Amino acid sequence: MNFDLITSKENALFQDIRNLQATGSNGQKARLASGQALLEGIHLVQTWVGDPNLTVLLTSEIGLKNIEISQAVYEHLEICPEAKVLQLDSALWDLLSDLVNAPHIAGLLDLPKSTLTPPQSIATLDGDVVILDRVQDAGNVGSILRAAAASSFTKVIALSGCAHLWSSKVLRAGMGAHRLLDLYEGWTNQQLLSAVTAPLLVATADAEHDLFSLKKDLLHPVAWVMGSEGQGVSEDLLAQSKGVSIPIDPRVESLNVSTAAAVCLFETLRVRRG
Template sequence: MNFDQITSKENSLFKELRLLQATGSKGQKARISSGCALLEGIHLVQTWVGDPALKTIFTSEAGLKNAEIAEAVYSQIEICPDTKVYQLDSALWDLLSDLVNAPHIAGLLELPKSSLVAAQSLANLDGDVVILDRIQDAGNVGTILRTAAAAGFTQIIALSGCAHLWSSKVLRAGMGAHRLLDLYEGWTNQQVLSAVTAPLMAATAEAEQDLFTLKQELLNPVAWVMGSEGQGVSDDLLAQAKGVSIPIDPRVESLNVSTAAAICLFETMRVRRT
């Protein structure tokens, strides 16, 4: 099967891919403007094989000689025949990916509407929620998404100031969890307080309430708020939430936010299973 070739870094589509990879506000603006994110690597592409949201696949002549890559490409075409496939010149892969010895496969994914729709259009958001309050490290954000999916928390709200949920680094750290989640971005504190119906539980070191003494509160839907690495949960949300602390050795000042999220979410799961 012959695929269209991209041989120059000046190609307009290739330039678009580079923009989607950009860090910070530049990349976020490009992803929101185009409504697309870039999936890098075989694992992420495999996660979305069979989904029409995987609009375009990029590989190379060398990539198609890899059995795993070839299977992903041809499976996607068979299930979703409208998928477009491009072969990039091998030299372009070093410009496209910052991964060492990156496999020659990437995908252009159409973002779900929940990531693009304004919060004002939602009347209520019922059930369990995880709220990310200005968490800026992409690795932490992706790890929390992966943990939330594993713990059965499928609704995630990222407040303004968070690392973009569809950035390359967050996608890699999420390891495919994005496909299992309903992701909402760019919300304000007030929008959270207006739309989220579950009671807010804020993980904070200063709280008197011990996580492991919670029982009845965790049996019903809950909205866990995880605060930024440096500042913690914002005062506005903290004022409306029940503060919950994780007991740790007093010689240790605090936990990494992704570790704290894992403990809170899996303790919620444990309580509901007993």
């Protein structure tokens, strides 16, 4: 099978793909403007094999010699024959990926409707929600998304100031969790308070309510709020929330935000199963 070839770094499509990898606000603007994100690596591509939103696969002659990569490419084409495959000159691959010894496979994914829906057009968001308040480390954000998916919290709102949920680093840290989640981002505190119907619970070190005493609260839909690594949850959200502390050894100052999120989400799951 013949695939379209890209041999020059000046190729317009190649430049567009590189823009999707940009960090900070430039990358976020590029992804939202194009409505696409870049999936890097075999694991992420395999996660979306068979999904029509995976519209383009990127590989190379070297990549197609890899059994795992060629299997993913041809399996996806069999299920989604409208998908395109672009074969990059192998020399371009180091420019495309910042992963060391990266396998020559990537994909362009159409962003889901929830990501592209303006927050002002969402009147209510019912049920369980995970809320990220200015969590800026991509590894933390991706880990929280993974914990949310694993604990069946399928709605995640990232308030303004968070790492972009569809950046390359967050996607890698999420390990495919994105496919299981409804992701909303760029919301203001007021938009959140207007739309979310579940009571807000904030994980904070000095709260009077102990996580392990919240059985009645956790049996019903809740909105867990996880705050910025340095500043915690904003004051106006704290004022609208119930503070919850995680009991830890007093010799340890605090937990990483992604660890705290996992503890809270899985305690919610444990209570409901019990």
